[in-house]
Amino acid sequence: MEIKKITLFLIGLVSFLSGAISLYTFSDQKFTDIFGSTDDNIQITKMQLIPSSDFFKQKSDFYADTNIAITARNFGNKKIQITSYTLDIIGDKSLIGGNIALGKNILDEDAKKSNSIFIEAGEEVTFYLSKSLSLKKVMPFFETSSFQESIYSHYNKDFYLLHNVDITPKFNQYLLTTYHNATLNLRLFTGYNKLIKDHNVVIADGITMFENTGKFQHDVFLAKAYAIQKGDYDDSNRFK
Template structure:
């Protein structure tokens, strides 16, 4: 048998297979097509109900904002010393930009972090979103615009408190410009990042932002130890501003109300 005969024989076998199994193959293709259609339908339905992560919503900056009594384990209340729930606690101030062509509403959020970073202290107010949508102040971000707001749940920073007595921290000089706190020594930022990595097993933070009632619109992940000297829109922590605020607290020059500078962001 020559090569041409062999090829013809193979072609005949293939043709015979398809003729004999036509019904089966047709049914298989129809089943696969149905599964794809159903999956596509369910996926759209799921997204419509629960939402999905979108690249049109981008986190630009995050800043740890310490409470005015950040360094005080106790405070005076009605002439009595009481435990300060905001000791070593800071709230995250986040700036988000809407790159879509539609208005976006952020109604709530959730956060995942190491247990050592968890705090029971919470804050509220006009520019604050909460884990519970009923307790949140709805944040509206118009198309192409950005918005800065607080996350209600505090971050426990007790493990980093010794850093504020180190030479790396003390050598830094802080100043304010238009109510924005800044620090002069960028080496302090590197030392602070390294210190965070040293004292926390895992400094990763995951943020989930929702619109409507728990409809996911953004997932954002970063490390607390990945901070910069000044906010530059790259989605990192502005640790320069945070350390400058701690310097101001130590010198009794901290203005908590102006520190949030929300209208100027």
């Protein structure tokens, strides 16, 4: 009688575990089918530093602070939902800013508070991170002749351009001297903390607006900083 009970118990246990494993596999498969959530499907094509109009005002809480714009492309055939992120600095922690942004196109670190970002199959979307970066250590760069003597154009509401092609490598060198190889580790999540993208970028390895390799397009940021100095910056389009 005892042997029969033990046998029935073991059969029941095996059936339960098999069902649980099947359910887990099915759920995970369905989750991926719905959200297309793989690291290969979503690629970050560009990043930009976005200054506020108070970027140069030393008494402002936003002095030297920049927000981060992320442009990501969905190379899969299913819609992707991004629900939260983490951003860590590997290296100089003084890069961590003190301001938090909120809004429709702004991703929060907490999935329960964040506005989800949806990227349709084959589409590219730009969104913003709630955390800011602080560039206080490199503010002297904006007083150099390399920056001050830039040739500048403002073409429309939010398109600013510096024509001197060497401005990005010069800024990169200044960043490298100041922050060395400080690296930003960005992780994007779907659902509730399901990792779909792990992206590292060295802040001193910036590129131009003509490149889409997932690094910071520093010439875009520098042109906006120049516009702020000249009183020609429209802050209302910062998160659009």
